[in-house]
Amino acid sequence: MEEKTMQEQAFELLKERKYPELREMLAKMEPADIALLLEEADIEDVPRFYRILPKELAADTFAEMEPDMQELLIKAFSDNELGEVLEEMFLDDTVDMIEEMPAAIVKRILRVADPQKREVINNLLNYPKDSAGSIMTIEYVDLKKSMTVAEAFDRIRKTAVDKETIYTCYVTDPGRHLLGVVTAKDLMISSPDQIIGDIMDEDVIYVYTHDDKEDVANQIDKYGFLAMPVVDNEKRLVGIVTVDDAIDVLQEEIDEDFALMAAVTPSEESYLKTSVFKHARNRLIWLLILMLSATFTGMIITRYEEAMSALLVSFLPMLMDTGGNCGAQSSAMIIRALAVDEIGFKDFFKAVFKELRIALLVGFTLALVNSLRIFIMYELVYKDTDLYKGMNLWLVCLVVGVTLMGAVLLAKLLGCILPMLAKKIGLDPAIMASPLITTIVDACTVLLYFNIAIWVLRI
C-alpha cells in the first residue's frame, strides 16, 4: 500500500517537473526500490527519472535494474554519462551487466571504460560461464603481513570506497599468494600496534577460479562467510565472491531446478517479461519428446485388445497416476538432497536400499487400501451391473494390487537411481524428474498390468 503511494507520488512529481522534490524523495530510497519504481514508469520517462538521481545512488540503482532497462538507459546515455556510471559501479556488477548486453553495446561499454578497467573486465569476461571466476570481484582489501593494525586501518580507510566488502581483509605476500585472513572485527578488538601477521588466521578456506559457482555459493552458506577468496592455479589471490552474489547464484540454481523438474527449458528472464512465444518454445520441446514417448505406452495397449474390458481399463488412470506420483516424490527428494550436497554418489546404495524399503511399505499399504476400496465399491455400488461379468473380485484385487506394487517399486527406484546417475555423468539431476520417470513407468505399468491380468484372470 505504502509503496504504491510512493510510486504515484514520484510519477506525479515528475509530471509536474518538481525535480528538487523528486530528487529529495528518491535520495531517501533504497536502490532496489528505485529500480522497481523505474520498471513501472513509462519507458520515455526512464532516462529523465534516472538523471534526477544523485550520482552514486544512480550507479547503485543502475546495478539493480533488469538487463532490458539497463540497455534502454545505455542507449539514452552520452559517452560521458556511461563513463560516469561505469566509474561508480562495482566490477562484478559491470561484468554481470555486460554478459546480458547485445554485442554493439558491449563494444561501446568497453570503448568508454578507462583502459585499466577495460583490461580487468576483459579478463573477468574470459572465465567460463559457471565458474567462480565469472562471479568474483577484484575489489577486495589486501594487507601485508608486516603491517600494524593501525596501518591496516589506514589502508582500509583510504581504499574503502571502491571495495565491495571491507569486512574481510586478505593478507598476501609480494607474489600475491594468499597467506591469511583478518576480519574487521579482529582488527577492531586488537590493539593498534599489533602486527597483522600475528593476528591473522592462516587456515584460510579458498576456492579456485575454475571451481563451479554453485559449489562456491554452497560453501559460503555452509561456513557463514561474508566473502570467499578465489585463487588461480598458482594459489595467487585474484578475487573474492561476496555473500550477496552467492545468494543470487543459489536462487538462480533453484529457478533452473524448478524449470527442469517441470520439463521446461530454463530461462533467465522473469515470468511476466518472457514473451508468450518464448514461454511456448521453452515448454514445447519437452512436451513433444514426452508426448511422442507416451506413444509407446499406447502401442503396448493396442496389443491387449482382447483384455480390453471397461473394468480393467478403469484402473489404468489410478495405476499410472500413482506411479507418476511415487516417481515425483522420490526424484524430488533425491534431486534436492543432491543440490544441497546432503547426499552424493557415495550414498548410492544407501539411498537405493532406503527407497526400496519405502517402496515396499508404501506399495503394500496402497494395494491394501485399494483392494478395500474395490471391494466396497463393487459389492455396494456396482453390485447389480454387469461390469465385472462374473470375474472373481479377489483376483481383480490381486491383479491391480500386484501391478500397483510393481509400479511403486519401479517409480521409486528410478526416481532415486536416475538423478544420481545423471549427477555422476555430469548432467543436471533435475532433468531426471517426474515427467520423464512418469513416461517410463507408464509403459512398464501397462505392460505388467495386462500381462498379469491375462495370466491371472485367464482372459
Added chain:
Amino acid sequence: MEEKTMQEQAFELLKERKYPELREMLAKMEPADIALLLEEADIEDVPRFYRILPKELAADTFAEMEPDMQELLIKAFSDNELGEVLEEMFLDDTVDMIEEMPAAIVKRILRVADPQKREVINNLLNYPKDSAGSIMTIEYVDLKKSMTVAEAFDRIRKTAVDKETIYTCYVTDPGRHLLGVVTAKDLMISSPDQIIGDIMDEDVIYVYTHDDKEDVANQIDKYGFLAMPVVDNEKRLVGIVTVDDAIDVLQEEIDEDFALMAAVTPSEESYLKTSVFKHARNRLIWLLILMLSATFTGMIITRYEEAMSALLVSFLPMLMDTGGNCGAQSSAMIIRALAVDEIGFKDFFKAVFKELRIALLVGFTLALVNSLRIFIMYELVYKDTDLYKGMNLWLVCLVVGVTLMGAVLLAKLLGCILPMLAKKIGLDPAIMASPLITTIVDACTVLLYFNIAIWVLRI
C-alpha cells in the same frame, strides 16, 4: 578426497589417544567441517571428540550440528559443561536448538542458563513459529546519536565479542526507538570526532517481529543487507536478523516447496537421517488422497464401455501424461514466481491471459504433431491390421486433437489459477502443484475424450 583423509587422520589420532595432536588439527578446521566430522564418528566417540575442542570452537561447532547430535551431546554433558556451551553460543542459535529438543532437555537447558539469559530465551521462544521474531537475535550493537565516531568504536570494541554482527550498528533513543543506521564502513571512513547523529542514515528499512520470516529473508536478499533490524509495535528496536539466517530461511522454504510440489509432507530432517517409516508416512498421506481421487477418473471410464476400443484407449496415456506435464509446467513457473515475489495476486489476470495464449499455442502445435504421428503410424505401420476398423482416420485425429487442446488449456489454466488462489487465501501455493492438478485434469480429459469420440465417431 582431501577431506576424507582428514577424517581418517582424526579418527586415527583419537583411537591412538594422541589428544594434543588431534586438538591442534581440529583447531585449524572450520566449525561446519568439524560438525560434519562428528557426524561420521562412532556415537560413543562423539563426547570424547567434542571435549578435545578449544572452548570457543566447541560452542561454534555445537551450533553447527544437527539436532540429534546436539541432543546426544547434551545428554553426555554435565550441567557445568552445558552452561559453558550456552554461555558461548549466540542467542539465536540457542533458540534454534531449543526448538528442536524434547521437553525434558528444554527444561534442563533453561534451568542451567543464567537467569537473565533465561528470560531472553523465553521471550524469543514466544514469537510465532514463522515470524521474524523467531529467527532474530538480540545481540546487535546499539549506538547513541550524540556519540562521536571514536566513542562508537570504543563501544564496539568493548562489546564486539558477544555480538553476532558488528558491521551494521543501530542508533536508538533512550526509549529504544530506532533512529538510524551506521555501518562499520561509514565509521571507518569518518573522522574520529564526527557525531554519529550526523553520519547515520535515517531512512532505515526495518521489519516487525510479527512479519513473516520468508518476507524478511527476501528483503535481506533484495537490498543486499548483512542484517535487518526488527522492531515491535511501538517501533522499538528489539533485535536483528542476520544474512546467514536469511539464507537458511530461504533454503528451508525451498526444501518445503520441493516436498509439497512432489506431494510429500515436508520434514526438517535430512534425507538419509529420516527413517524409512517416516519417509513412508510423509509420502503415503498424499498418495492415498490422490489414489482415491483417481477413482473418479476410473468411474468415468466405466460409463463408456460401448466406446472402449483398443484404438481409442491407446491414446489415453498420451492424453493424460500431456495434461499432467502441462499442469506441472505452469504450476512450477507460477509457484516459483510467487515464492520470489516476482508476481503477486495483482498480476492474476495478466498471468491467466498469458497462460491462455501459451496454452493455445502449445495445444495447437501438439495436436498438429500428434495428428501427423497418427497418420504416419496408421498409414504405414498398422495399415493392414483391423485396429481402426474402417474408422475415418481424419475424424480420429480430430477427436484426439481437440481433446489434447482441451487438456492443455485446462491444465495450464489450473496450473496458473490454483497456486495464485492458494496464496490469496493464505495457503502455501506449492500444494497446488502437478500431482493435484494432474488428478483433476485426468478426470476432465477422460470425460471430454469419450464424449467427443461418441459424438464425432458416432459410436
